[in-house]
Every structure is written in structure tokens, then in C-alpha cells.
Amino acid sequence: MAPPTPPTPPTPTPPQRSLLGRLSLPERNYVAEALRTETVGGVLLLVAAVAALVWANTFGGSYEEVSDFHFGIGAIGLDLSVAHWAADGLLAVFFFVAGVELKRELVAGELRDPKAAALPVVAALCGMAVPALVYFLTTAIGGGSTDGWAVPTATDIAFALAVLAVIGTSLPSALRAFLLTLAVVDDLFAILIIAAFFTSDLNFLALGGAVLGLVVFHLLLRFEVRGWYVYVPLALTIWGLMYNSGIHATIAGVAMGLMLRCSRREGEKHSPGEHIEHLVRPVSAGIAVPLFALFSAGVALDGEALAGVFTRPETLGVVLGLVVGKTVGIFGGTYLAARFTKAELNKDLAWADVLALASLAGIGFTVSLLIGELAFEGDAAMVDEIKASVLIGSLIAALLACVLLKLRVRKYKELYEAEELDEDESGVPDVYEQDDPEYHLRMAAILERKAAEHRRLAEERAGAASDKPNSPA
Numbered sequence: 001m002a003p004p005t006p007p008t009p010p011t012p013t014p015p016q017r018s019l020l021g022r023l024s025l026p027e028r029n030y031v032a033e034a035l036r037t038e039t040v041g042g043v044l045l046l047v048a049a050v051a052a053l054v055w056a057n058t059f060g061g062s063y064e065e066v067s068d069f070h071f072g073i074g075a076i077g078l079d080l081s082v083a084h085w086a087a088d089g090l091l092a093v094f095f096f097v098a099g100v101e102l103k104r105e106l107v108a109g110e111l112r113d114p115k116a117a118a119l120p121v122v123a124a125l126c127g128m129a130v131p132a133l134v135y136f137l138t139t140a141i142g143g144g145s146t147d148g149w150a151v152p153t154a155t156d157i158a159f160a161l162a163v164l165a166v167i168g169t170s171l172p173s174a175l176r177a178f179l180l181t182l183a184v185v186d187d188l189f190a191i192l193i194i195a196a197f198f199t200s201d202l203n204f205l206a207l208g209g210a211v212l213g214l215v216v217f218h219l220l221l222r223f224e225v226r227g228w229y230v231y232v233p234l235a236l237t238i239w240g241l242m243y244n245s246g247i248h249a250t251i252a253g254v255a256m257g258l259m260l261r262c263s264r265r266e267g268e269k270h271s272p273g274e275h276i277e278h279l280v281r282p283v284s285a286g287i288a289v290p291l292f293a294l295f296s297a298g299v300a301l302d303g304e305a306l307a308g309v310f311t312r313p314e315t316l317g318v319v320l321g322l323v324v325g326k327t328v329g330i331f332g333g334t335y336l337a338a339r340f341t342k343a344e345l346n347k348d349l350a351w352a353d354v355l356a357l358a359s360l361a362g363i364g365f366t367v368s369l370l371i372g373e374l375a376f377e378g379d380a381a382m383v384d385e386i387k388a389s390v391l392i393g394s395l396i397a398a399l400l401a402c403v404l405l406k407l408r409v410r411k412y413k414e415l416y417e418a419e420e421l422d423e424d425e426s427g428v429p430d431v432y433e434q435d436d437p438e439y440h441l442r443m444a445a446i447l448e449r450k451a452a453e454h455r456r457l458a459e460e461r462a463g464a465a466s467d468k469p470n471s472p473a
Contacts, residue, residue: 318389365394
């Protein structure tokens with residue numbers, strides 16, 4: 001009789017990916033550092049925007065005089081107004097940091113794994129496509145201009161973090177990382193939109209010079225040439241040539257940021273890209289972006305202008321695109337990505353958290369203002385109305401996000417405190433040390449000391465109680 005055939009062992013089921021799960025420790029530390037700087041910058045941005053509005057609506061004449069004041073070297077095509085320098089010059093620093101962020105995400109962050117990258121990429125694409133569609137539909141129905149379709153597609157991470165700082169919501173690291181990665185991908189597509197749709201007549205000689213400068217920049221990095229006195233003059237030359245080429249000058253910043261090496265070699269604590277980003281990010285968040293806001297957000301907001309935002313199809317399209325389009329697009333894109341990749345939402349979070357984050361992404365300030373200026377260049381009245389609609393749409397999105405986030409603030413606080421808990425005082429949160437035997441030995445020693453202290457106190461109290469005279473009957 002033949003021996004029975006042994007049963008075929010079941011095929012192991014691959015572990016299901018967690019959507020918005022816990023970050024690795026290096027990624028968590030990087031996100032915390034980046035968002036700390038952006039939060040401070042966001043508060044400065046908020047202050048600058050309010051200052052611009054007060055200045056423009058109180059002393060409008062002086063605001064326009066300062067914004068329109070020209071300086072520079074006319075012989076090389078760089079005699080620009082203060083507002084123009086802020087938009088084309090200072091924002092190049094902002095986009096340089098965006099380029100470094102994108103490079104790092106691609107080689108060491110959330111975007112290095114195609115499966116993990118699918119979520120923020122799909123969410124960001126839907127978060128740009130739906131607002132553009134909302135704008136198109138609104139202007140088509142109202143008979144307005146479709147030139148501003150790209151205005152509501154951008155998310156302002158600094159302004160969003162400023163809102164979080166003001167309302168005091170400590171988001172778990174997974175949500176903060178998702179917001180940051182979403183903004184990085186959003187910036188990438190905004191850059192592509194600016195390059196593809198807002199390029200004037202090309203000056204091929206200047207463009208060739210800019211490309212040659214970028215090649216030199218790349219070779220210097222490749223051969224590890226060091227010294228700011230080499231790179232800063234070269235970067236300024238590339239920026240000036242790019243500006244004169246007809247392509248928006250901020251593209252030069254992105255290109256140089258993408259060239260930096262963001263992978264660490266053996267013995268390196270930080271890659272060159274991370275080191276330079278650490279140096280430049282405070283300049284971007286604390287100086288460049290707030291100054292741009294100061295000279296871009298100053299629009300007259302009288303009763304008639306505010307009413308016009310909700311009656312003109314172009315401005316209404318921007319408001320609806322930011323408030324409705326961003327929320328629906330990002331939430332819908334995230335849900336679809338989870339559904340088709342069979343990723344399971346982190347058990348500590350709920351879809352309400354994704355909705356709140358999606359509404360927060362409707363704050364589209366810096367890049368939206370820039371695209372608004374480019375889309376309606378030459379029509380100053382329309383530019384001011386578009387700026388007003390960006391401000392109002394971002395304010396409504398911020399208020400909506402505040403309400404949704406406050407509903408879950410207690411849960412966020414619990415998750416944040418659990419992530420930050422460091423009982424063994426090793427400098428590393430305990431949740432990242434559960435597989436480390438040394439952690440458990442340190443905790444055992446701590447608990448033994450506490451137990452010994454409690455035994456001593458118990459003995460003291462027991463001795464004190466026995467020494468007391470008996471109470472009278």
C-alpha cells in the first residue's frame with residue numbers, strides 16, 4: 001500500500017501593505033527636521049501675507065511704488081521691479097529646495113519604491129486634475145477665460161504647516177510625511193506646468209548658455225569640487241541666462257537641485273544634497289518665500305472686490321478648485337490608489353483623517369499666486385482678482401481643515417505622544433526599539449530601580465503605621 005501523499009503546505013500570503021503606516025526611523029527624523037523649518041517659515045509667510053494686505057489696503061500708493069520700483073543691470077536684461085525680483089529671483093531658491101526634496105524622495109524617500117510611490121503620485125495627480133476640471137467647468141458655464149486653469153492646482157506646504165501650528169494639531173508622522181511627499185510631487189507637476197505652458201518666445205542663445213552652465217554645474221558636482229564661491233556665481237549666471245531664454249527662471253533652481261547627490265556613501269552622516277538643503281531651506285522658508293508673499297499678496301479687498309470673487313467665473317473657479325477640487329481630488333485619488341493596490345489603511349487612522357488632510361492641501365498660496373501672475377500677465381486688474389480668489393479660497397480651505405482636524409485632535413495627540421515616547425532615554429522613540437534586546441535590558445533595569453524604590457517606600461510606610469499608637473475604642 002502506497003504511503004499517503006503529504007499535504008501540500010499552503011502558499012504563504014504576502015503581508016498586506018499598510019497605507020499611511022509608520023515611517024522608518026531615518027525617514028521620520030528627516031521629515032521632522034524638514035517640517036520644523038517649514039512650520040517656522042509658514043508662520044513667517046502668514047505674517048508676510050497679512051502685512052501685505054494691511055499695507056496695500058491702508059497705504060496702497062506706497063505699496064505699488066515699492067513693488068514697481070526697478071533696479072538691476074539693464075544691459076543684460078535684468079532691470080526688474082521689486083515684485084519681479086521676488087517672483088523670478090527669490091522663488092528660484094524655493095524651487096531649488098523643491099528640486100533637492102524631489103531628488104531625495106526619489107533616491108531615499110517615499111518615492112524610491114514604486115509601490116509606495118503610487119499613493120502620493122496618484123493622490124497628487126488627482127489633486128491637480130480635479131481642481132483644473134472644476135475651474136474649466138466653472139468658466140465654461142459662466143463664459144469666462146480658461147487661462148487660469150492651473151492656478152488652483154498647487155498646494156502650499158509652508159502655509160498648510162502654519163495652519164497646523166496655529167491650531168496646535170500634532171499630526172502623526174505618517175500623515176505629516178504624506179503631506180510633505182504630496183507637496184513635493186505637487187511641486188514637480190507645478191514646475192512642469194510652468195515650463196510647458198508659461199514659456200514665452202525662446203532665446204536659443206541664452207537657453208544654450210543656461211544648458212552649458214548646467215553641464216558645468218553637473219561636472220563640478222561629479223568631480224566633487226567644493227566651495228560656495230564656485231557654485232554661487234555659477235548658479236547666478238545660470239539663473240540669469242535662463243531668465244533671458246524665455247523659460248521661467250525658477251526652472252534653473254529646480255534643475256540645479258535635482259543634480260545634487262542625495263544618497264549617502266559609507267561614512268557619511270548626510271549626503272551633499274541633504275547638507276545643502278539643510279543650509280538653504282531656512283533661507284527659502286524664512287526669507288525668500290515670505291518676501292515673495294509680501295510683494296504678491298498685496299491686493300485691495302474692499303466689499304465690491306470680495307463680492308466679485310464669487311460672481312466672476314475665473315475667480316469663482318479658483319475658489320471652488322482649491323476648496324472642492326483639491327479635497328475631492330486628493331481624497332478620491334488616495335481611496336482609488338488604496339483600492340487598486342489592495343493597501344490597508346493604518347489601523348490607527350480613519351478615512352476621515354485623509355479627508356482632513358485633503359482639505360488642508362487646498363491651501364494653495366505661493367505657487368498659485370505665481371501661476372496667477374503668469375496666466376494673466378498684462379492684465380493687472382485680473383491678476384489682482386485672481387490673487388484675491390487665491391487668498392479667499394486658501395482661507396476657506398484652511399478653516400474647513402481646522403474643523404475636520406479638530407474633530408480628531410485627541411486621537412492625533414495620543415498617536416503623536418506614543419510615537420515620541422522615549423522611556424529609556426536613549427534618544428530614539430521606543431516604538432523603533434521593540435526588536436532591540438538592549439532596549440529591553442535598559443527598560444528592565446529602569447523598572448527594577450522603580451520596583452526597588454516602591455518596595456522601600458512600602459516598607460517605610462508600613463513601619464510608620466506600626467509605630468502609631470492604637471486608636472481609642
